[in-house]
Amino acid sequence: MRAIVMERFGGPEVLRLQQVDDPAPGPGQVLVAVEYAGVTFVETQVRAGLGPGAMRRPSLPRIPGNGVGGRVVALGREADPGLLGATVVTTTGGTGGYAELAVAHAGDAVPVPAGVPLHDAVALLADGRTAVMLHRRAEVKPGEWVLVEAAGGGVGTLLVQLATESGAKVIGAARGTAKGELVTSLGAVAYVDYSRPGWERDVIEATGGAGVDLAFDGVGGQIGAQGLAAVRSGGRVSVYGMASGSFTEPGERVTLVPSGGVPSAAEIRALTEEALAHAAAGRLRPIVGQTYPLARADEAHQAIEARETIGKTLLIP
16 A cells, blocks of 8 residues: 655655555454545644654654544454444544555544535544534633634634634634634634734734633644733633644633543544534534645645644545
8 A cells, every 4th residue: 555654753855655565454443445634733743753742752664644534444353343334534543544544443433424524524533522622621601702723723713613603702813814714704703813913912902802711722832822911810721732832831810721631532532423413413614724645745744834724634545
C-alpha cells in the first residue's frame, strides 16, 4: 500500500510517500480501507518534535495519523463480525492514519450514521468529540456572552455552533477578515480579527462594555492573554490548547473551567457518537475547508502551520 512515512523529525518535507507492506489486523482489531484521514495541529507539532510531546518523541520510522474513515475490509480474531463491510470512523492509536489501509481497535470503530457524509464524519472524529466535551464542561448558559478563539478552525467552528445552539451570544475571533463571513454564518453575533492590535477591546465593546462571561481558548500565548482580558471579572475560561506554543495562565480574576482529566476510551466513543448524532440531526455542521491527496501531506501540514486553513483539513489516499 501507499503511505506517508516519517523517518526523522523536522519540517513538512520529512513526510514522504512510500510503498510499504499492507498491515494486518491482530486480535480485536479491524482493517480499514481509508477514504479520508484527518490532519490535526498536534500532528504538525509531533512531526516537528515540538510542543508538549517534545520530550516523548515517538519512535521512527512511523506513519503519522490518528483519525480515519472508510470501510472495514478485514477483521482480526475476536473482533465483532458485524463490523465487516461497515463504513466507520476510528482512531488508530496515534499512528498509521496517513495511508491507504489502517489498523484500529474494533472498539474504537464507530459506524457512520445514515445521512452523514463520510468526510463530515471524519471531520467530527477528533474535533467533534473535543468540542462536545469542552461545551459540556463549560456549562454554557442561554444569554451568556461567549468568546471563541480560533473560531475559523476545526474545533472553533463547532464550538460556535454548540454555544449558539445553547442560546449564548457568541463572538468569534480569528486571524484575518476572510473568516468573518463563515463564523457569523454559523451563528456568531460578531466577529473580531485578532491579528489587529487591541482586538480584545472590540470584544468588550461588542458586549456593551461588560466583557464576555466565558472564553474558549485554544491558542494561548499573547492571543490567549488578550482574550482573557476580555472576560469579565468572575467569568470563566476554558483553556484547551496552545497553538501559540504556550498555555494561557488564567490568574485569580476568572474561574478556570475544570479539565475533567483525560477521558476514558468509553467516554471518547460516547462523545464521538454524540457529535455524529448532532450532525445527523442537522444541529452540527463540520467545515471541511481543504482536502489534499495523500501524496501532498506535506502541503497540508505547511498550510496548517501557516494558519492558512479554514475548518478541518483532510487527506484523501
